[in-house]
Amino acid sequence: MEDNGTNSFKMVPGRSAPPGAGAPAVDPADEKSAGTPLPPGMSNIELPEITDAGGVDVAELVRETRVFDVLDELDTELVGLAPVKTRIREIASLLIVDMMRRRAGLDSERPTLHMSFTGSPGTGKTTVALRMATVLHRLGYLAKGHLVAVTRDDLVGQYIGHTAPKTREVLKRAMGGVLFIDEAYYLYRQENERDYGQESIEILLQVMENQRQDIVVVLAGYKDRMETFFQSNPGMGSRIAHHIDFPDYTLDELMAIAKLMLQQQRYDLSPEAEQAFHELIEIRMTRPRFANARSVRNALERARLRQAGRLVSGGQGFLTKDDLMRIEAADIRKSSLFKADAEAAGTPASENAHTG
Amino acid sequence: MHITQGTFSYLPPLTDDQIRAQIQYSLDNGWAVSVEFTDDPHPRNFLWEMWGLPMFDMKDPAAILLEVNRCREAYPGRYVRVNAYDSRLHRQTTALSFIVQRPAEEPGFRLDRQESHDRSIRYTLHPYATERPEGERYPRG
Numbered sequence: 140m141e142d143n144g145t146n147s148f149k150m151v152p153g154r155s156a157p158p159g160a161g162a163p164a165v166d167p168a169d170e171k172s173a174g175t176p177l178p179p180g181m182s183n184i185e186l187p188e189i190t191d192a193g194g195v196d197v198a199e200l201v202r203e204t205r206v207f208d209v210l211d212e213l214d215t216e217l218v219g220l221a222p223v224k225t226r227i228r229e230i231a232s233l234l235i236v237d238m239m240r241r242r243a244g245l246d247s248e249r250p251t252l253h254m255s256f257t258g259s260p261g262t263g264k265t266t267v268a269l270r271m272a273t274v275l276h277r278l279g280y281l282a283k284g285h286l287v288a289v290t291r292d293d294l295v296g297q298y299i300g301h302t303a304p305k306t307r308e309v310l311k312r313a314m315g316g317v318l319f320i321d322e323a324y325y326l327y328r329q330e331n332e333r334d335y336g337q338e339s340i341e342i343l344l345q346v347m348e349n350q351r352q353d354i355v356v357v358l359a360g361y362k363d364r365m366e367t368f369f370q371s372n373p374g375m376g377s378r379i380a381h382h383i384d385f386p387d388y389t390l391d392e393l394m395a396i397a398k399l400m401l402q403q404q405r406y407d408l409s410p411e412a413e414q415a416f417h418e419l420i421e422i423r424m425t426r427p428r429f430a431n432a433r434s435v436r437n438a439l440e441r442a443r444l445r446q447a448g449r450l451v452s453g454g455q456g457f458l459t460k461d462d463l464m465r466i467e468a469a470d471i472r473k474s475s476l477f478k479a480d481a482e483a484a485g486t487p488a489s490e491n492a493h494t495g
Numbered sequence: 496m497h498i499t500q501g502t503f504s505y506l507p508p509l510t511d512d513q514i515r516a517q518i519q520y521s522l523d524n525g526w527a528v529s530v531e532f533t534d535d536p537h538p539r540n541f542l543w544e545m546w547g548l549p550m551f552d553m554k555d556p557a558a559i560l561l562e563v564n565r566c567r568e569a570y571p572g573r574y575v576r577v578n579a580y581d582s583r584l585h586r587q588t589t590a591l592s593f594i595v596q597r598p599a600e601e602p603g604f605r606l607d608r609q610e611s612h613d614r615s616i617r618y619t620l621h622p623y624a625t626e627r628p629e630g631e632r633y634p635r636g
């Protein structure tokens with residue numbers, strides 16, 4: 140190939156077509172890699188014939204596919220969310236049974252797997268979608284099992300002819316995995332029927348229908364808006380197989396989430412700090428744009444910053460391991476939330492609340 | 496006349512499953528895959544029209560098959576091929592290129608002989624298809 144000067148050009152395809160450079164065999168059965176074409180909805184798991192006389196050991200199937208490992212992880216990783224976890228387990232079981240039923244010749248169609256996750260921000264929708272992708276991959280419903288998270292801006296263009304390529308680009312990147320569309324209802328603008336979002340919806344619908352074996356779409360957002368969206372886009376609503384609602388967390392759950400996050404990051408709250416954090420979250424819950432677990436994560440982030448400030452410029456000499464881990468009440472009470480709250484209530488700020 | 500070119504020119508046309516497997520192989524190697532089409536069958540015509548840009552960061556062959564099928568739909572009567580480009584330093588060339596669609600009827604070529612000096616003869620291939628203007632060379636466009 141030296142003779143056509145290929146050293147100098149970058150990504151310009153199609154300059155040459157060297158013979159004999161391809162995969163060693165054309166027979167797809169020889170391809171060991173994960174992409175061996177599976178009949179729609181069948182997995183890489185080889186199930187034996189299922190008849191009246193002989194069946195399959197479900198327990199072993201579950202062990203082999205390691206689906207429930209993912210769900211166990213989900214259990215320890217996410218506080219609360221009991222109804223969500225139950226639904227995910229049910230769906231996983233359904234998919235296992237579907238897989239066996241197809242092998243037994245009872246079903247032929249691969250089930251529709253598109254889902255809608257409704258709930259406020261920070262209630263764990265993305266996290267669960269990520270796990271769902273792994274479950275679907277382990278069961279062979281998705282070739283790769285990765286997650287591509289997007290919003291309207293990633294799908295809809297600015298001018299005529301811009302939207303379709305944009306949406307298709309995102310769909311292509313998500314092939315083999317889950318496409319997670321956050322606040323999906325923004326795709327539809329009722330007041331403007333020439334909005335480019337409509338074009339994006341149509342392409343999505345087409346792929347959701349025709350390439351069900353290649354991609355699973357999860358639509359996420361607030362419950363009421365999502366319902367309105369499905370009402371005005373019945374095509375979308377009818378293609379969603381599972382609706383899962385993520386409830387807001389209680390104050391206790393938010394505290395448990397905070398502790399879990401701290402534990403993961405190897406930090407520690409002093410008892411007074413814990414009390415302060417409890418109060419902080421209580422105030423934060425009443426404020427606009429409260430985002431459940433995400434607000435907790437952010438509040439902890441800021442506490443870490445203040446702790447670092449205190450440790451570095453606080454005039455302390457030696458720092459022990461304990462000092463490095465411990466977050467004190469002062470690190471939390473300096474939050475502007477306390478100040479604003481005290482002002483709002485018309486009471487003088489507590490002495491710790493001076494932010495300067 | 497059944498025209499062949501590229502990596503699997505010695506094989507019968509690939510089925511969609513085989514195409515999928517080859518694309519998977521390309522993605523596994525980290526090659527960027529692109530789709531091209533033409534209605535000029537001359538073997539020395541290596542610059543075909545690009546069907547969109549080369550595709551990077553794709554995980555699943557379904558993504559490329561989507562474009563292959565869109566191209567087939569738009570140009571049911573033309574040649575369509577898939578290229579995989581290996582951008583690694585020291586290679587930087589097309590690693591794989593194969594035809595995934597061809598016109599239903601391929602009229603073939605005529606061999607022209609041109610008398611030259613000293614009784615020598617120059618040969619050239621004349622594709623019958625190119626007697627008609629671009630876009631009208633094959634039935635079904």
Ligand SMILES: Nc1ncnc2c1ncn2[C@@H]1O[C@H](COP(=O)(O)OP(=O)(O)O)[C@@H](O)[C@H]1O
Nearest residue numbers: 216217218260261262263264265266396432433
């Ligand atoms: N129940 C929970 N337990 C622990 N952490 C959680 C929980 N729910 C959410 N989080 C954390 O909160 C953050 C936001 O969650 P995310 O899944 O992005 O929410 P959403 O997609 O609903 O906005 C993530 O960092 C996630 O790990």
